[in-house]
Amino acid sequence: DAGITQSPRYKITETGRQVTLMCHQTWSHSYMFWYRQDLGHGLRLIYYSAAADITDKGEVPDGYVVSRSKTENFPLTLESATRSQTSVYFCASMSGGGYEQYFGPGTRLTVT
């Protein structure tokens, strides 16, 4: 289906484990973004990418790693998960020169 998808939608993991959240978009948008949203708060930018192989840090990048080898995919990896990374993670995409970011449905991650 066309659009932006995230997987898994729900994930429970233990402290210290490595976790990868996937994001896939079918529009060939050049920009992709990762945000986290903690309970009762607005979204905060973790990392973003302007094109394949181009990534940059956002507001809260510590503890996260991203890569973008293909335009349509933008995985987010928590190298060693901590309880403070329990959150809802949203991926978004936007066309170059565009003005609207399109958000995925989110991944709810719980770190125990």
Added chain:
Amino acid sequence: DAKTTQPNSMESNEEEPVHLPCNHSTISGTDYIHWYRQLPSQGPEYVIHGLTSNVNNRMASLAIAEDRKSSTLILHRATLRDAAVYYCILRDEEGAQKLVFGQGTRLTINP
């Protein structure tokens, strides 16, 4: 990034107009005013954006003050489906294509 100030919450009745205010006194000349909303358990969705002139689309209207230090999102006839958190965001069109979300306004619609 320029900052916006919104009320934490607002309440309105179904089928009545809703005016959601946003203050952005430090806005720069290249900042566009964007509005997004987040329905319960969903990702944010774009609503509208503008620079200087008032803007209308199928979802809402955006009224921008002449000095651009404030703006108002107008929902002309609220429905229960409009209950959401509304975010007013300034985006520098000449900078990185990032959105900086504040706390937003939680809009409750009474039937």
